[in-house]
Amino acid sequence: MSAQPINVDDEDSGTGRRLPFRQSLLAIIGLCFVTILVGLDQSIVSTAMPTIAAELNSFDLYAWVGTSYLLASVITVPIFGRLGDFYGRKPFVIASIIIFTTASILSGMADSMMYLILSRALQGIGGGMLVGTAFACIPDLFPVAAVRLKWQVFLSSSFGIASVIGPSLGGFLTEYYGWRSIFFVNVPISLLGLWFVWQYLPLIRYEHKQTIRLDWIGAVLITLALGSLQLFVEMLGRHGMGWEVAMLGLVFVLFTVILIKWESYCPYALIPLELFRVKSLNVLFLLSLLLGFTLFSLLFYIPLFLQGGFGLSPNEAGILITPLVVCVTVGSIISGRVVTRLSRPNHILYVGFILVLICVLGTIFSNRGGSSYVFMAYMVLGGVGLGMIMPNLTIFSQEVAGKSNLGIATALVQSIRMIGGMLGIAIVGSLINYLYATGMTRQLSGNIPNDSFPDLYDPQLLVNPPQQLALQEQARQMGMGDIQSWIDIGRETLTVSIHSGFWIVFALTLLAAVWVYRLPLIDLKGKKTVRKKEGK
Structure with a gap:
């Protein structure tokens, strides 16, 4: 175990591992x-x-x-990415595990949606710290890209293992033990990770000449800008463009302008804007944004698509989603073995985005009564594609940014992906809610008494069997007969609504596939980064 901090010169690129193999392996296990x-x-x-x-x-x-x-993760990722650059990442990895675990327990105890939302925000703080520091530990331990890519497979595989278990485990626990149990499974994993990190992860510090200061004003401005954007998207989808919604949009623009101005002149900016002037990083950041939009839209709304639209149980839905996440590992392994051998590593991104496009398009054309095996095949393609994209966006950005900005560049790629995810969940969700409400109003108008069954206009009816039974009893007492046909109408309406939302996902994924063309050549075989080759 490395008890003393390892101080490394900021410009030193290293020649390989600085640690014995055993400690490197055990440190990687903790990060896994x-x-x-x-x-x-x-x-x-x-x-x-x-x-x-x-x-x-x-x-x-x-x-x-x-x-x-x-939203909480987006704010904390760059903060702790920068702090990790200055103070070393180990203390923040340990703190993040503790916060994440505490928030998981609180989420499992939630007795209202607002309680759960606040607990999830705290969990997002811990998750942001994890992403901003833990993932940047890999280039600390293995400075050479070729060596790093081999060890990166461990993290990709562990992510894949979690993804394999996640949907099926979530469906099984929800169906048989209640949804609260899904948050408590984090506890034993957290304790194992905490022990390995505490014992074996070294504290590596890069020596910086500048004074260590943190841009708290920038952090507040990021919070205000993204928070107002989130509210704007939510309110626009729910109420349309009224004057209150327009004001929220203007507030977002105002805070964004102030943020850019502040970061331009702040000598210790949380977001170094000079990184956005590097063409390679600029392209990678946009690709990360678009990938986040696609990734989180799929993860968040395919379960609703299967449970609400198709009428499947949580367990059945989890089984169908599993190939999407399990094959992220497959894609990562394939990518890790192939990308360093390619004369143009950028091509791996083309393949990844094309596979994700097929997945999204296949989901759009999937309907009740379709083959489960065909749907799972689409999920396989999507998972492999995501596995080819996600690790390479991180590796490419680390190569371009150089040692002095390694942590913040890694953090920016992750946080920008989360911003894309936040926008994807909000925009697609707002569109689905709007289309479902208007679709049900159109379908049921004149067929049932006005305002007699308000639950029919809420999609939660489709995933709540007790509520369906209560509605059936209400309809029987009113002499309305069986309501199954109304529920079938709701399922069809929800399916069409989600299809419409996924067309937006398809369009932005297509844009990302085209945008890869603008990425300059990334050289993973040489010791010089593309940034140096570009003269930055």
């Missing part, structure tokens, strides 16, 4: 448990979300459970 926490949380919660929203009777806040986590 951390990765499992992040991967498990993404997949297990999304599968349980329809049931959670139905039980807590707050389907209108469905998207906020995801966006509160992502």
Whole structure:
């Protein structure tokens, strides 16, 4: 175990591992448990979300459970990415595990949707710290890209293992033990990760000449800008463009302008804007944004698509979603073996985005009564594609940014992906809610008494069997007969609404596939980064 901090010169690129093989392996195992926490949380919660929203009777806040986590993560990722650059990453990895675990327990104890949203926001703080520091430990331990890519497979595989377990485990636990149990499974994993990180992860510090200061004003401005954007998207989808919604849009623009101005002149900016002037990083950041939009839209709304639209149980839905997340590992392994051998590593991104496009398009054309095996095949292609994209966006950005900005560049790629995810969940969710409400109004107008069955206009009815039984009893007492045909209409309407939302996902994924063309050549074989080759 490395008890003393390892101080490394800021410009030193290293020649390989600085640690004995055994310590490197055990440190990586600790980071793998951390990765499992992040991967498990993404997949297990999304599968349980329809049931959670139905039980807590707050389907209108469905998207906020995801966006509160992502918003908190977006803010904390760059903060702790920068702090990790200055002070070393180990203390923040340890703190993040403790916060994440505490928030998981609080989420499992939630008795209202607002309580759950606040707990998820705290969990997002821990998750942001994890992403901002743990993932940047890999280039600390293995400075050479070729060596790093081989060890990166461990993290990709652990993420894949969590993703394999997540949907099925989430569906199984939700159906048989209640949705609260999905948050408590984090506890033993956290304890294992904490022990390995505490014992074996070295504290590596890069020596910086500048004074260590943190841009708290920038952090507040990021919070205000993204928070107002989130509210704007939510309110626009729910109420249309009124003057209150327009004001929220203007508030977002105002805070964004102030943020850019502040970061331009702040000598210790939280977001170094000079990184956005590097063409390679600029392209990678946009690709990360678009990938986040696609990834989180799929993870968050395919469970609703299967449970609400197709009428499947949480367990059945989890089984169908599993190939999407399990094959992220397959794609990562394939990518790790192939990308360093390619004369143009950029081509791996083309393949990845094309596979994801096929997945999204296949989901759009899937309907009730279709083959489960065909649907799972689409999920396989999507998972492989995501596995080819996600690790390479991180590796490419690390190569371009150089040692002095390694942590913040890694953090920016992750946080920008979360911003994309936040936008995807909010925009697609708002569109689905709007289309479902208007579609049901059109379908049922004149067929049932006005305002007699308001539950029919709320999608949570479709994933809440007790509520369906109560509605059936209400209809029987009113002499209306069987309501199954109304529920079938609701399922069809929800399916069409989600299809429409996924067309937006398809369009932005197509844009990303085209945008890869603008990425300059990334050289993973040489010791010089592309940034140096570009003269930056």
